[in-house]
Every structure is written in C-alpha cells, then in structure tokens.
Amino acid sequence: MKNLLVLFVFFALSGNLAFSQSRxxxxxxxxxxxxxxxxxxxxxxGPNIKHFFNSHDAIDASLLFYDHAIGIGGEYQYNGPITGAAGLKWYAGLGPQIVFATWENGPTYLYLNPVVGLDYKITGAPIDLAFDWRPAFRLTQGTDFTxxxxGLSARFTF
Structure with a gap:
C-alpha cells in the first residue's frame, strides 16, 4: 500500500510539472x-480527486459516505475557460456511480450522472473550489430520475 501511495504521488507530481510547462x-x-x-x-x-489529461479533458472521482450507504463514482469532464475570469472554468461531463447500502442485505444501486458546473482555481494559492449540478438517473432497483x-468540492492542487 505504501508503494502504491509513493507511485501515485510521483505520478501526480510529474504530471503536474509537464502540465504546468505546457500551460x-x-x-x-x-x-x-x-x-x-x-x-x-x-x-x-468524502474524498474527491480531479486529474487533467490535457487543458480540457479531466476525470473526477469520489468515494462518498452517506448515512447508510457508500458511493463510488467518477465522470469524464470536458473543461473550458471563461474569458475574462482568471482561474474560472466551466465543465460538463458524464459518469457512473455505484451506491452500496450498508444495512444487512441492502440493495446496490447503479446511477448514471451527467454533470455541469464551475471550477475555480484560486490564483496564487493551491486551492480549487467547484460547484456543480449532478442530476441522477438510477438504472437498477427500479429506474428513477432525481x-x-x-456537488461542492474543496481541493488542494498539485
């Protein structure tokens, strides 16, 4: 586990250097x-991580703890700048989420979540804030739409 953490940190930092140089x-x-x-x-x-593969394409993943369930999800996000607003981007994306009920013999739900939102990287500080609308399409245990x-995220950038 320790080796995996070291590998992840190395990957994140090396990716950050390359990305910073290109941008x-x-x-x-x-x-x-x-x-x-x-x-x-x-x-x-719960914990959340967002990683850019280039200036527009990112993956956003979360492990969320609800009152009586645990959710694991992620989505692809396309990001675009907002002209005249330094550090502010809009994004839109789509991805799955699996929610496991934690009570005995509780159901497992599969969702498809579209997402649109705003991402703000504070200039001069390693802090990123995001707010999004993420409606949920439940695909199992009876279909439903909410x-x-x-979502509200506060993250440390590296």
Missing part, C-alpha cells in the same frame, strides 16, 4: 480534497 503554470493538473454531495435524498461526504442533486 505556462496557469492552472493545475491534479487536485485532491473533499466533496459534499447534497440535494434531494441523502447527503454524502434532478435536485448538487
């Missing part, structure tokens, strides 16, 4: 912190 150091390549998933239904909190879902 003139104006953004970040990886950010890790906390996400709060809230709105209609359960509220979840429009009132949101």
């Amino acid at each position: 003139g150091g104006s953004s970040y390549s990886t950010a890790a912190g906390l996400r709060v998933d809230f709105g209609t239904g359960w509220t979840g909190v 429009a009132g879902r949101f």
Whole structure:
C-alpha cells in the first residue's frame, strides 16, 4: 500500500510539472480534497480527486459516505475557460456511480450522472473550489430520475 501511495504521488507530481510547462503554470493538473454531495435524498461526504489529461479533458472521482450507504463514482469532464475570469472554468461531463447500502442485505444501486458546473482555481494559492449540478438517473432497483442533486468540492492542487 505504501508503494502504491509513493507511485501515485510521483505520478501526480510529474504530471503536474509537464502540465504546468505546457500551460505556462496557469492552472493545475491534479487536485485532491473533499466533496459534499447534497440535494434531494441523502447527503454524502468524502474524498474527491480531479486529474487533467490535457487543458480540457479531466476525470473526477469520489468515494462518498452517506448515512447508510457508500458511493463510488467518477465522470469524464470536458473543461473550458471563461474569458475574462482568471482561474474560472466551466465543465460538463458524464459518469457512473455505484451506491452500496450498508444495512444487512441492502440493495446496490447503479446511477448514471451527467454533470455541469464551475471550477475555480484560486490564483496564487493551491486551492480549487467547484460547484456543480449532478442530476441522477438510477438504472437498477427500479429506474428513477432525481434532478435536485448538487456537488461542492474543496481541493488542494498539485
């Protein structure tokens, strides 16, 4: 486990150097912190990581702890700058989420989550904040759609 952590940190830092050189150091390549998933239904909190593969394409993943469930999810995000607003980007994406109920013989749910939001990297500080709308399409245990879902992330960039 320790070797995996060292490998992850090495990958993140080396990716950050390459990304900073190609973008003139104006953004970040990886950010890790906390996400709060809230709105209609359960509220979840847990670790969140976002990694850019280039200036537009990123993957965002979370492990969320709800009252009686655990959710693991991720999505591809396309990011674009907002002209005249340094550090502010818009993004849109899509990805799966699996939610495991923690009570005995509880169900497992599979969701498909589209996402649109704003990502703000604070200039001069290693802090990134994001707010998004993330409606949920439940695909198992009976289909359902929940429009009132949101995410708030606070992350340390490196």
